[in-house]
Amino acid sequence: MGASKVDIYSDEINEIAVIAKVFSHPARVAILQFISKQEACICNDIVDEIGLAQATISQHLKVINDSGLLKGTFEGKSLCYCLNIDRFQELQALFNQFFNQTKLNCC
Amino acid sequence: MGASKVDIYSDEINEIAVIAKVFSHPARVAILQFISKQEACICNDIVDEIGLAQATISQHLKVINDSGLLKGTFEGKSLCYCLNIDRFQELQALFNQFFNQTKLNCC
DNA sequence: TTGTATTATTGCAATATTACGATAATGTAT
DNA sequence: ATACATTATCGTAATATTGCAATAATACAA
Numbered sequence: 001m002g003a004s005k006v007d008i009y010s011d012e013i014n015e016i017a018v019i020a021k022v023f024s025h026p027a028r029v030a031i032l033q034f035i036s037k038q039e040a041c042i043c044n045d046i047v048d049e050i051g052l053a054q055a056t057i058s059q060h061l062k063v064i065n066d067s068g069l070l071k072g073t074f075e076g077k078s079l080c081y082c083l084n085i086d087r088f089q090e091l092q093a094l095f096n097q098f099f100n101q102t103k104l105n106c107c
Numbered sequence: 108m109g110a111s112k113v114d115i116y117s118d119e120i121n122e123i124a125v126i127a128k129v130f131s132h133p134a135r136v137a138i139l140q141f142i143s144k145q146e147a148c149i150c151n152d153i154v155d156e157i158g159l160a161q162a163t164i165s166q167h168l169k170v171i172n173d174s175g176l177l178k179g180t181f182e183g184k185s186l187c188y189c190l191n192i193d194r195f196q197e198l199q200a201l202f203n204q205f206f207n208q209t210k211l212n213c214c
Numbered sequence: 215t216t217g218t219a220t221t222a223t224t225g226c227a228a229t230a231t232t233a234c235g236a237t238a239a240t241g242t243a244t
Numbered sequence: 245a246t247a248c249a250t251t252a253t254c255g256t257a258a259t260a261t262t263g264c265a266a267t268a269a270t271a272c273a274a
Contacts, residue, residue, distance in 0.1 A: 003228075003229050003230075003261095003262070003263085004132060004133060004134070004229095004230090004261090004262070004263095005133075005134075005158075005159070005262090005263085006133060008157070008158050008159075009133040009134070009136075009137050010137075013133045013136045013137050013140065014133050016130060016133075016136045017130065017131055017132055017133040017135075017136050020127045020128070020129075020130035020131040020136075021127070021131040022127075023123060023124065023127035023131075024124055024127040024128040024130075024131040025111060025124055025231085025232085026111060026112075026113060026116040026120050026121050026123075026124040027111070027112075027116070027232090028124075029116075029120045029123045029124050029127075029205075030116050030117075030120050032209060033120065033205075033208075033209055036209040036210070050115070051112075051115050052112070052115075052232095052233075052234090053233065053234050053235075054234095054250090054251075054252095055233075055234060055235075055236090055251095055252080055253080055254095056232075056233050056234065057251095058251060058252055058253080059231095059232080059233080059252090059253095060232095061251090061252095062252085062253095083209070085210060088206070088209070088210065089206075089210070092202075092203065092206040095199075095202060096199065096203070098136075098140075099195070099196075099199040101140075102139060102140055102143045102190070102195070103143070103192060103195065103196070110231095110232070110233085110258075110259050110260075111231090111232070111233095111259095111260090112232095112233085132261085132262085134262090149220080149221095151219085151220065151221085159262095159263075159264090160263065160264050160265080161220090161221075161222095161264095162221095162222080162223080162224095162263075162264060162265075162266090163262075163263050163264065164221095165221060165222055165223080166222090166223095166261095166262080166263085167262095168221090168222095169222085169223095
């Protein structure tokens with residue numbers, strides 16, 4: 001065993017878990033924070049900043065990107081990653097919705 | 108390899124990741140949601156509700172408890188878990204702080 | 215004390231995540 | 245085309261997570 005039983009939970013619950021997973025690794029939190037501070041966010045800069053191997057950063061970027069949090073554009077010869085603010089706010093809203101709902105119900 | 112390099116990140120970043128990890132498994136989200144809806148929340152009820160083995164629920168409860176999100180009291184012969192609303196709000200605030208900060212910086 | 219009910223812990227086995235080097239793919243410049 | 249720079253993917257090893265049965269611990273009742 002070992003795999004999460006995703007099928008026994010509601011869509012809403014799984015959605016929260018998937019979102020949280022993106023932020024559940026410090027490298028990804030650091031990457032998001034770093035990207036948000038930059039004008040142009042070249043991958044190599046992230047590698048230098050965070051201190052992990054290029055391949056590892058690339059993997060984390062994929063996870064972040066899969067959640068819709070990145071907008072990539074080409075600037076010169078490099079990929080420029082930017083934070084997708086709309087999506088970012090969407091995730092924040094979903095999280096707060098869960099928090100607020102849960103608080104409402106509670107004793 | 109395989110372990111997160113926790114030491115290369117700031118405390119703030121690690122804190123966000125640790126909090127997110129609690130919510131990154133659907134069983135834990137479901138447990139939190141269920142607990143918040145109950146007056147008295149005995150462990151066995153959770154087992155029936157979620158559909159995982161008692162031992163598994165107990166493990167998830169431990170993770171949730173380690174984050175300070177539970178208040179346990181004794182009612183008759185059973186443990187009664189309650190959501191620690193204060194801590195819950197604290198985590199929500201920390202998350203929002205990170206989100207808002209990140210948004211501020213961004214392009 | 216003995217029995218019963220509830221929750222925690224232990225000890226695996228299966229799966230997932232993380233990290234890295236090596237290599238492939240892509241784009242730019244000469 | 246060749247060379248160079250940048251990013252993605254592959255393969256693999258180490259570690260973490262997940263889930264369960266078995267068992268221990270705890271509390272209450274008779």
